[in-house]
Amino acid sequence: MKIKVETKNLNVWYGENHSLKNFSIKIPEKKITAIIGPSGCGKSTFIKTLNRMVELTPGVKISGKVLVDGKDIYSPDVDVTEIRWKMGMVFQKPNPFPKSIFENVAYGPKVHRLVDREKLDHVVEVNLKKAALWEEVKDRLKMSAFELSGGQQQRLCIARALAVNPEVILMDEPCSALDPIATTKIEDLLFDLKKNYTIIIVTHNLQQAARVSDFTAFMYMGELIEYGKTDEIFERPRNKQTQDYIMGRFG
């Protein structure tokens, strides 16, 4: 199993607040890794270190390494923009641009001049298909993205992330604002996407983590407490804190 993303002794401070403590993890390629843990344990901070979005927070201090394909993404010669293409992100609340469905997907390739203008139609179609949205929107691509349902908007955001050819997709609670049907669609989509992408998903929904992920990491107070195969974590966790958390006995 090839390791796609690795962190070594990663620390993050927001001012005095030590949010991520000596965090070391190896995330395999083309698998789904779920990050679970109680609110404030550092899940979102962790995921934001992986595309350097964490640097956008004023007063943040980072130490340690984040290696993607073995290369440290915090080294001075790395282009942040390139990292953020490579490490696409999908957020909790669907956040389409106030533009048409077409423009939402075409935006990234267009501004970054990834493809010729005449090929944009094709790029939009391919990525809407990858995000399992094409059939639902192919006749109304000029319509505003805001007219879509929440679940469709979230898949549009996934299509938008895919359009700039990422290798890793970071998802921060991507289904928490969606109903069960829309959630199922996203989960089915994740299974298709992992054939080509490495997926890291932060979720509060333990059943979702159990359903979709291959590996699960349990975090508590900024530390990685237990990390392993999902079936082992949910059936026979080794650590008492993990067990208490997933059995719903604290939190």
Added chain:
Amino acid sequence: MKGQKVTVRKKLSEELEDLKSLMMEMSALATASVEKAVKSLARQDVNLANKVIKEDDKIDELELEIENKCMHLIALQQPMAKDLRVIGSCLKIITDLERIGDRAADIAQITKKLAGRPLIKPLVDIPRMAELAISMIKDSVKAFKEENSLLAWGLGERDDEVDKLAQQVNRELLSFVVEDPKKTSDAFLLMFVASFLERIADHATNIAERVIYMERGERVKIN
């Protein structure tokens, strides 16, 4: 956990307690049915044998009730980790308990078949087997109740002993058949009893293995 409010999942905890009570009820019935079946054979007591056969229905009913409860808990409470292992183990254990009940009823049927004539030989090894098998059921159930995997481990040795006794009984009864072919039918019935007791000990061993899985998450063979 430090800085976190401890919750107990009150509803799930209560339901798991109810599940345990039902398991205790079912195991008590299964244990009693083996005790009574063996007693009915030793005393050639047909009334007691009939009682055992009738009580098997109650064990079957409890199996269904527990299965329903487990399915209901999985569907509505989404148990994880040890809670999940407890429920999964109960689902397996009830099959063993139900079969223990069936084998007790089988022994009771043999009591009825042998009734009205003297036994071809005094029972020596069969009561010894029964005693061991019953102690194994009791200990496996106790291990379940007390979540004691160490106690569960202890069953392996006794299971070997029961197996050896079963072979001994079979050899002895075969020699009776060779000496006097008229005894064939009764000898075979007693051989069946030995084999049922041997199966009962196996079921108790299965229960013990489930308790170890429930406690430690490891699947082991203890005999």
